[in-house]
């Protein structure tokens with residue numbers, strides 16, 4: 627992988643982290659973001675490493691922990707921030723908020739609040755692409771907790787029966803909404819669930835963006851060749867609570883410190899860049915400063931944007947000319 631590509635990935639991961647750190651402040655200290663807010667901090671290499679491996683026509687759909695996917699799909703940070711603040715200029719017109727960021731033109735379909743509900747939709751995109759005879763795929767993301775839900779099993783079954791071009795990306799951060807995987811799942815690895823449908827699957831170090839990218843590229847090549855669905859179980863960790871306000875009493879401080887201190891995805895890539903390329907600390911600092919400006923500008927844009935107009939309250943609820 628060449629230096630400029632790696633620096634681009636580095637910039638995107640730092641952007642996601644700074645963006646979300648700022649979101650945390652805007653929620654907890656300034657009260658400008660309201661409702662739910664699920665942060666992805668710690669998991670950045672998964673969204674960035676997978677989305678950087680997609681081709682132009684590939685679809686992306688995920689759950690409510692969706693800011694990283696939105697940014698990595700190329701939605702401008704200012705539209706994501708405006709959405710989080712419920713402004714009319716937001717990616718979803720200020721109506722979706724944190725869990726429902728989407729951009730049809732970028733084939734980023736959201737942001738989905740019902741656990742597992744996006745999985746059959748992701749398989750539906752794959753069905754559409756197979757029907758069109760394209761070589762596009764659907765990258766369908768979900769947490770390990772979502773694989774305990776019926777949606778996952780029904781969707782995995784049909785994807786295999788119909789040989790659909792879907793890459794299931796499980797973001798295994800070990801916890802659901804406070805429940806550790808061994809208390810909710812009958813098996814300790816999601817690859818075993820995929821085996822039940824004869825979907826080839828493997829675990830990947832989700833803190834190593836190079837491993838994430840390589841695994842995704844390899845599986846997408848299989849999928850594009852018409853070899854049916856694949857599943858990647860990305861082993862990762864979220865540093866913050868499930869959502870804002872979760873005091874994470876279900877895990878130890880030591881466990882968090884271990885992941886954050888020794889296996890941080892941004893630090894891992896930073897080390898790789900410094901050790902193997904002609905990159906200096908000050909080059910990385912310049913990227914961090916540039917990202918900070920981008921985040922500040924996004925907040926300013928969102929702050930100055932108007933709320934959705936009152937008379938638009940009932941827009942997009944019923945079809946034009948429809949009604950009860």
Ligand SMILES: Cc1ncc(C[n+]2csc(CCOP(=O)(O)OP(=O)(O)O)c2C)c(N)n1
Pocket residue numbers: 691739740741768769770771772773797799801802803868
């Ligand atoms: C159908 C449904 N059941 C329960 C919930 C409440 N809930 C929200 S997130 C969550 C845990 C999901 O965990 P996981 O799939 O591992 O994703 P993560 O939050 O770790 O990214 C639960 C139970 C919900 N939103 N929808």
Ligand SMILES: [Mg+2]
Pocket residue numbers: 769770771797798799800801802
């Ligand atoms: Mg989880």
